[in-house]
Amino acid sequence: MTVTSLPDAAAALREKIASKTALVGIIGLGYVGLPLAEVFAREGFRVLGFDIDARKPEAIKAGQSYIGDVTDEQLKAQVDAGRIEATTDFSRLGECDAILICVPTPLRKTLDPDISYIEDSIERIIERIRPQLRPGQLVILESTTYPGTTDEVIVPALERGGLKAGRDFFVAFSPERVDPSNPKYKTDNTPKVVGGYSPACCAVSEALYKGALPAVHVVSSAEAAEMVKLLENTFRLINIGLVNEFALICDKLGLNVWEIIDAAATKPFGFMPFYPGPGLGGHCIPIDPHYLSWKLRSLNFFTRFIDLAAEINRGMPAYVVSKLGLVLNEQGRAIKGTKVLVLGVTYKKDTADTRESPAMDVIEVLEARGAHVSFHDPFVQVYEVGGQKVPYVPLTPESLRAHDVVLIVTDHSAVDYDAVVRDAKLVFDARNATKRVTGERAKVVTL
Numbered sequence: 001m002t003v004t005s006l007p008d009a010a011a012a013l014r015e016k017i018a019s020k021t022a023l024v025g026i027i028g029l030g031y032v033g034l035p036l037a038e039v040f041a042r043e044g045f046r047v048l049g050f051d052i053d054a055r056k057p058e059a060i061k062a063g064q065s066y067i068g069d070v071t072d073e074q075l076k077a078q079v080d081a082g083r084i085e086a087t088t089d090f091s092r093l094g095e096c097d098a099i100l101i102c103v104p105t106p107l108r109k110t111l112d113p114d115i116s117y118i119e120d121s122i123e124r125i126i127e128r129i130r131p132q133l134r135p136g137q138l139v140i141l142e143s144t145t146y147p148g149t150t151d152e153v154i155v156p157a158l159e160r161g162g163l164k165a166g167r168d169f170f171v172a173f174s175p176e177r178v179d180p181s182n183p184k185y186k187t188d189n190t191p192k193v194v195g196g197y198s199p200a201c202c203a204v205s206e207a208l209y210k211g212a213l214p215a216v217h218v219v220s221s222a223e224a225a226e227m228v229k230l231l232e233n234t235f236r237l238i239n240i241g242l243v244n245e246f247a248l249i250c251d252k253l254g255l256n257v258w259e260i261i262d263a264a265a266t267k268p269f270g271f272m273p274f275y276p277g278p279g280l281g282g283h284c285i286p287i288d289p290h291y292l293s294w295k296l297r298s299l300n301f302f303t304r305f306i307d308l309a310a311e312i313n314r315g316m317p318a319y320v321v322s323k324l325g326l327v328l329n330e331q332g333r334a335i336k337g338t339k340v341l342v343l344g345v346t347y348k349k350d351t352a353d354t355r356e357s358p359a360m361d362v363i364e365v366l367e368a369r370g371a372h373v374s375f376h377d378p379f380v381q382v383y384e385v386g387g388q389k390v391p392y393v394p395l396t397p398e399s400l401r402a403h404d405v406v407l408i409v410t411d412h413s414a415v416d417y418d419a420v421v422r423d424a425k426l427v428f429d430a431r432n433a434t435k436r437v438t439g440e441r442a443k444v445v446t447l
């Protein structure tokens with residue numbers, strides 16, 4: 001983005017960024033914040049991280065990563081070089097030239113259209129920044145929210161201290177695009193989208209990200225950038241909802257939905273495969289589109305595609321349990337009293353992230369119907385549902401034989417599915433994880 005003239009504060013900040021003397025502050029050192037901190041540090045910036053959980057700064061100081069996408073070696077290299085520091089002392093925000101907000105924006109369990117819940121959450125973050133705000137600082141929100149949050153909530157809240165956005169300090173939005181455990185796309189090779197509150201805000205934000213990342217795409221406003229994130233995840237929500245409905249249709253017609261998808265995926269144009277499952281999980285897809293629904297309902301516009309897809313996806317855990325009940329019924333059994341081993345409780349394969357995992361809903365439905373549920377996950381040893389710990393069992397021939405059914409909720413690569421099928425009495429595979437298992441297929445029921 002070309003800006004012919006910039007306020008003095010913006011020009012000075014761009015000079016700091018260009019010389020990499022700007023101190024980058026990152027609020028929230030989780031799945032988004034820690035990888036971002038490592039990338040900025042690796043590219044020569046000094047980074048000061050902030051988190052309310054004291055265990056995270058302590059781990060960072062020791063060079064111990066708690067996020068799968070950052071290795072201990074990567075983190076320790078930057079800590080030892082003096083480029084990464086972390087603290088719980090938010091009074092140090094005044095030291096930072098750029099402040100990136102990378103904290104989850106919560107959603108009520110009821111999904112009701114009450115945007116005040118988001119605003120209250122963001123306001124609590126801004127209350128930590130505003131006392132330390134000084135001329136020449138840049139504040140960027142990376143947390144997903146509804147379109148208009150940056151302009152309507154963040155800027156007015158920061159301006160209460162007397163400084164003017166776009167002149168004295170600068171504000172932008174840049175959606176996080178983290179896919180935990182993705183083997184190909186990480187923070188350092190995923191293009192960054194950014195939109196500023198004003199042209200000057202946009203210019204300094206673009207300069208910051210270009211100082212650390214190879215590809216930066218600038219949009220016309222912060223609101224446009226907010227909408228980009230919602231489009232990305234709504235696209236996935238709707239397509240997963242569509243393929244989940246196809247799974248229900250194929251079941252009614254006696255067809256194998258996995259075979260249908262694999263065949264359709266051979267088309268080299270006009271089709272992108274999505275896959276059904278026991279429900280949606282993670283920090284984005286099940287949640288983010290509801291921010292858009294909230295905003296539009298206040299304008300008397302109803303997001304019918306979003307609401308329908310979400311309804312279908314939310315119904316998948318109950319559908320999985322109902323289908324399992326029918327399978328057991330054919331064997332003269334009931335779910336009540338059945339010993340079920342849930343295999344995989346994270347929201348996606350090969351990660352330890354359990355946020356919004358469909359396993360929680362599946363287990364709740366199973367227990368409500370009287371099943372005795374245990375779990376195994378190679379990445380998780382402690383898992384709670386409704387405040388109660390679900391018993392963990394090792395994955396052994398003995399534990400498999402001790403359960404009436406193994407229910408595959410997450411298809412981790414480290415699991416030996418040939419052994420699972422061989423030793424289990426019955427396998428309900430909600431992820432097609434046993435696709436390549438050839439022996440004893442009569443034991444396997446798929447979604």
